[in-house]
Amino acid sequence: MKINKEKNNSKKLLHLILESLENDKAVNIKSINLLDRSSIADYMVIASGSSTRQVNSMSQNLVKNLKNKGISARKPEGLANSDWVLIDVNEIIIHIFRPEVREFYKLEQMWEIPILKENKSKNLS
Secondary structure, eight states: OHHHHHHHHHHHHHHHHHHHHHHTTOEEEEEEEOTTTOSSOSEEEEEEOSSHHHHHHHHHHHHHHHHHTTOOOOOOBSTTTOSEEEEEETTEEEEEEOHHHHHHHOHHHHHSOOOOHHHHHHHHO
16 A cells, blocks of 8 residues: 555656646656666656756756645755756656757666567557
């Protein structure tokens, strides 16, 4: 039972994070389910802002929105330059990039599950 409660809590938190990023006009928002793949977090969220100013603003607004809901996040990393800001909210890790930096690191490609040929053929039957 406890595991299901934790999953529901992380899903609610994920929804809050995605809503905050959408309200701040984040671009290309992706959430990656890490539940049965990693012990570092339940989800990873990756989003882009069009400029360092927008990345900084989205990051600060997200932390503020979480705090207003009684959710504490660790101090964001990367706010000084705002090319890539990392926010750790225990169950969820958020990366907010400028598009060029996101393209360079290709972080989501490391974590997304590729569709395997055999799985693809099973799904077609």
